[in-house]
Amino acid sequence: MTYTVRNFKSKKEVKAAFARGERVEVYQPGPFGPGVKDGWVALEGPHYPEPHRWYASAVVENGQVVKIS
Numbered sequence: 625m626t627y628t629v630r631n632f633k634s635k636k637e638v639k640a641a642f643a644r645g646e647r648v649e650v651y652q653p654g655p656f657g658p659g660v661k662d663g664w665v666a667l668e669g670p671h672y673p674e675p676h677r678w679y680a681s682a683v684v685e686n687g688q689v690v691k692i693s
Contacts, residue, residue: 625653625666625668626650626651626652626660626667626668627650627651627652627653627667627668627669628648628649628650628667628689629648629649629650629651630648630649631669631670632670632678633677634677634678635669635678635679635680638667638680638692639680639692642689642692647688648682649688650665650667650682650687650688650689651687652665653672660684660687661684661687662684662685663683664681664682664683664684665681665682665683665684666679666680666681667679667680667692680693681693
């Protein structure tokens with residue numbers, strides 16, 4: 625599971641922020657994180673303990689989203 629640093633409440637919200645040119649950073653909680661450097665990730669939100677209501681795939685470079693779908 626990978627989260628965005630900012631706790632977006634919907635996929636539409638995160639995609640809109642990315643489209644506006646805002647920096648969207650990611651992290652991975654637990655024993656496998658916190659840093660996510662490069663590659664493809666599956667994003668989930670909103671953050672735990674809220675139930676996840678959105679999912680997206682993204683390409684990350686240096687911990688920042690460069691492509692999202």
